[in-house]
Amino acid sequence: MTAIMRRYAGPADLRAMQELTGRVWSPASPQHVGDLAWGRFMYTPEVADWPIALWEDGGRVVGWAWANLPGDLRLEVDPARPELLGEVLAWFDEQAGGGVRTVTPLDNQADVRAALTRHGYELQEGGPCFAPHARSLRGLPEPVLPEGYTARPVRGAEDLERRVAAHRNAWNSSRVTTESYRAVMAAWPYRPGLDWVVEAPDGEFVANCHVWYDDGTRVGLIEPVGTVPSHRRRGLSRAVCLAALRALRDAGGGMAVVSPRGDEAYPVPQMLYRSLGFRPYARTLTYVRTGSP
Structure with missing residues (x-):
C-alpha cells in the first residue's frame, strides 16, 4: 500500500x-x-x-x-x-x-x-x-556520595527552577528554560521518579541524571546527565546515574542505553558509562x- x-x-x-x-x-x-x-x-x-x-x-x-x-x-x-x-x-x-x-x-x-x-x-x-552503549540492570552497585550530598528524584513543579538551573549550569547553556522543562515534564514518557538530582549541603542541585523509560520495550534511555563545574571530580555523575538506574530497575526496566561521544576528542562521558558497566554496540x-x- x-x-x-x-x-x-x-x-x-x-x-x-x-x-x-x-x-x-x-x-x-x-x-x-x-x-x-x-x-x-x-x-x-x-x-x-x-x-x-x-x-x-x-x-x-x-x-x-x-x-x-x-x-x-x-x-x-x-x-x-x-x-x-x-x-x-x-x-x-x-x-x-x-x-x-x-x-x-x-x-x-x-x-x-x-x-x-x-x-x-x-x-x-x-x-x-x-557510540550507543547498553547494559542490563542486574548487579548495579550502590551509589556513593561525599558527606553532606544527597541524591533524590525531583518533586515535580516545586523543584522546577532548581532542576533547570542545574542543567543550565552543568551545560553552560541558556536554551533549556523553566518553560521548556515544564513541557518536558508534561511529555510522555517522562516520570519524576526517574529524574534524579544530587543536592549539595547548601540546597543547590549540582548534578542530574534523567532516564526516559519505555515500558513497552523495558528499556530506559539516559538523557541528559550533567554536573555543575564547581562540583566535578567528586563522583557525583557516577552516583546520580547509579541512583537513576536503580530507580529504573525498580520501575520494571531490564536494560539501559546511552549515546555518548565515541571519538577521542571528547572521551570523558564514554569513560564514565563504561565504568558503570555499559558497553558499546554501534557507532x-x-x-x-x-x-x-
Whole structure:
C-alpha cells in the first residue's frame, strides 16, 4: 500500500512517531522514544520549530523525518517499508534547499547506508561520532556520595527552577528554560521518579541524571546527565546515574542505553558509562551530500 506524507501537526503526532520508534526498537536502533520527547521539548517552540514529516499507511505512522536545519536529518522508517527511505531523503532535499545535507546512521544500519549511497551521499571519515552503549540492570552497585550530598528524584513543579538551573549550569547553556522543562515534564514518557538530582549541603542541585523509560520495550534511555563545574571530580555523575538506574530497575526496566561521544576528542562521558558497566554496540557514521538534488 502507498504511504501518505504529511507535516507534523502537534503533540499527538509526536506520540504517533514514538509509537513507531518503540514498535521497531531493537539494540540496533538509533532512536529511543525518549530521544523524541527530549529533542522536541528541551527548547521552547520558537527555538525548536524544525520541519518534521510523517508517512502514514492506514492511519499508522510507518516513517518519520526530522530536519534540524540547515542540514541535519533524523529519521525512522519501518524496516518493512524500506522503499520510504528514498522518499524521506527527497523530502530532506526540499527542506535543505540545495545546501549541504548530513545524515548520521549507525554503522549497523545497512539499509539506511545503502539508501544514502544511492541518493548521492558520501561517507566522511574521521570527525565526531556517537557510540550507543547498553547494559542490563542486574548487579548495579550502590551509589556513593561525599558527606553532606544527597541524591533524590525531583518533586515535580516545586523543584522546577532548581532542576533547570542545574542543567543550565552543568551545560553552560541558556536554551533549556523553566518553560521548556515544564513541557518536558508534561511529555510522555517522562516520570519524576526517574529524574534524579544530587543536592549539595547548601540546597543547590549540582548534578542530574534523567532516564526516559519505555515500558513497552523495558528499556530506559539516559538523557541528559550533567554536573555543575564547581562540583566535578567528586563522583557525583557516577552516583546520580547509579541512583537513576536503580530507580529504573525498580520501575520494571531490564536494560539501559546511552549515546555518548565515541571519538577521542571528547572521551570523558564514554569513560564514565563504561565504568558503570555499559558497553558499546554501534557507532554513528557521517554521510554528506552537497549540491542540488
